[in-house]
Amino acid sequence: MQPKTSPPASAPANAPGQKRPEEREPSRRTEEAPQADDEAGPASPRPPEPDGAPAEKESEGPDKNTPPAGPGPVNDDEDEAGPTAPEPKQFKAQAAAPKKGWFAQLREGLSRTSNALTENLSAVLTKEKLDEDTLDDLEDVLIRADLGVEMAERVRSIIAKNRYDRGASADAVRQVLGDEVTKVLDPVAQPFPAMAEKPFVWLVVGVNGTGKTTTIGKLAHRFETQGKKVTLAAADTFRAAAIDQLKIWGERVNAPVVAHDVGSDPAGVAYDGLKRAQETNADVLMIDTAGRLQNKSDLMDELAKIVRVLKKLEPEAPHGVLLVLDATTGQNALNQVELFQQVAGVTGLVVTKLDGTARGGILVAIAERFGLPVHAIGVGEGIDDLESFDAEDFARAIAGFGRENAKAA
Ligand SMILES: Nc1nc2c(ncn2[C@@H]2O[C@H](COP(=O)(O)OP(=O)(O)OP(=O)(O)O)[C@@H](O)[C@H]2O)c(=O)[nH]1
Known part of the structure; x- marks a missing residue:
């Protein structure tokens, strides 16, 4: 497991007296590099804006929960604005209040995921004994939480093995889920590489x-x-x-x-x-x-x-x-x-x-x-x-x- 790193200590996004980025003139620090080098091939103009990205955002489901603040992903109309109408995105003003602990921030961020999950688990785990239907429903809840079929099946089988005769509480399922998710995420949680090459x-x-x-x-x-x-x-x-x-x-x-x-x-x-x-x-x-x-x-x-x-x-x-x-x-x-x-x-x-x-x-x-x-x-x-x-x-x-x-x- 990687060591914890606290967020970099820095000035808040909009420190007192500091202009918000959207209020600034375009950067004078910007290096307007010369046009493409010969080796890079000709600077061919872009084709017109295509209709869609390779994969579009799902239109259904809990997208309503997408953070409301600030402009969302750019739509295609905006792209056609061309070079004369740049619309730099707004940055959400950050409150001067002290920053929450990072775990609290993460938990708060993921509360929609966990609340939905907990509610749905409670809704299906109502019987005293776990029957096949309940296990099917449980698996379904986990799949609908985007956790993946493999994870859903694994949690189902662990619950089925351990708790079949006694019924299972939402807490017990959450415990199993937490353990199994940790096992899957542990190998992929890797900090950025050391970046020894320069640049x-x-x-x-x-x-x-x-x-x-x-x-x-x-x-x-x-x-x-x-x-x-x-x-x-x-x-x-x-x-x-x-x-x-x-x-x-x-x-x-x-x-x-x-x-x-x-x-x-x-x-x-x-x-x-x-x-x-x-x-x-x-x-x-x-x-x-x-x-x-x-x-x-x-x-x-x-x-x-x-x-x-x-x-x-x-x-x-x-x-x-x-x-x-x-x-x-x-x-x-x-x-x-x-x-x-x-x-x-x-x-x-x-x-x-x-x-x-x-x-x-x-x-x-x-x-x-x-x-x-x-x-x-x-x-x-x-x-x-x-x-x-x-x-x-x-x-x-x-x-x-x-x-x-x-x-x-
Ligand atoms: N809530 C939230 N918004 C984010 C986060 N990361 C980016 N955004 C917002 O998502 C929107 C799109 O972010 P961009 O950085 O422009 O995304 P992009 O992939 O560069 O998009 P294109 O320039 O259109 O290719 C902006 O409004 C960002 O402020 C995040 O972690 N949380």
């Missing part, structure tokens, strides 16, 4: 709106508080707003942003980003990419080209491919992992929007199916709302245990 190149991928840019900003902040010098590259060139949003984060975390014009070749941006990071002796380069390509082969071509071009400057790059997943998309997140594993060779995950979603269980299904390291989780829109991922605490939060365990205290 360590992260390619950040994921469907649009999952929180890539926000996560890059939070991570840049985290890495900088660890004493690392970070450069950002805006290789999501589909929308002016996406480029502007990264610039705003760059200013916020004091990291230079390499950006080209909207519609330019993402590989050119990645190339110039790496060149810049090398020239300035940066420790970390984070490359933001677009996730909304027309089809899988477009996505594959684009990411393959970025990788090809990076390797001209650094044969080992990218050193990490970080997939950002939005927990509120539920089962769709599983498809996204599959897609990006195929097209980009994902090395690790960040799962976002675990604050206030009823779909936290999806992380368990993802861990069980893919076994990819989960490096961190997003629990809000603020700069510090990124938590290290701890299997046991996450399991306890999902299963709805109210008290912090000794380790979390």
Whole structure:
């Protein structure tokens, strides 16, 4: 299990006297790098905005629980606004109140998941003896909580074995669930790698709106508080707003942003980003990419080209491919992992929007199916709302245990 790390101590997002990012002029620190290098291929214009992302957010279910504050994932209309109408996203104002303990924050975030689960468990566990129908219902509740079929079957069989004659309380089921979820999550809860290579190149991928840019900003902040010098590259060139949003984060975390014009070749941006990071002796380069390509082969071509071009400057790059997943998309997140594993060779995950979603269980299904390291989780829109991922605490939060365990205290 990884050691606990407290959130980086930093100024609140909107410290007194500090302008909120949306109030600022576009960053003057931004490096407007020259157009794509020859080696990066011509800066071909982008195709028109396609109709949909590779995998759309589920329209049904507890999406109502998606955090209401702040603009949600960008819709396609906004994308057509073009370079003259950038709409940098608003950052939620952060209260000056002291920050909650991270376990309390996680538990609060996952309370929708655990409340729904507890209610549904109580509803099915009403009989004195556990019969097959009740066990079927129990399994169903767990599957509906996005925990995955394997987990649901396992919990069912443990409960069936241990409690069949005596009936089972919701508490007993939650105990079994907590233990089983911990077992599944333990191997995947891995901190970020040490990043010994310099610059360590992260390619950040994921469907649009999952929180890539926000996560890059939070991570840049985290890495900088660890004493690392970070450069950002805006290789999501589909929308002016996406480029502007990264610039705003760059200013916020004091990291230079390499950006080209909207519609330019993402590989050119990645190339110039790496060149810049090398020239300035940066420790970390984070490359933001677009996730909304027309089809899988477009996505594959684009990411393959970025990788090809990076390797001209650094044969080992990218050193990490970080997939950002939005927990509120539920089962769709599983498809996204599959897609990006195929097209980009994902090395690790960040799962976002675990604050206030009823779909936290999806992380368990993802861990069980893919076994990819989960490096961190997003629990809000603020700069510090990124938590290290701890299997046991996450399991306890999902299963709805109210008290912090000794380790979390
Ligand atoms: N509640 C909550 N919101 C988040 C979290 N992470 C990101 N967001 C919000 O989700 C929205 C989309 O985030 P972005 O960072 O723009 O996502 P993206 O993947 O870069 O999207 P595109 O630029 O459209 O490709 C923004 O409003 C973010 O503030 C999180 O952990 N919790």
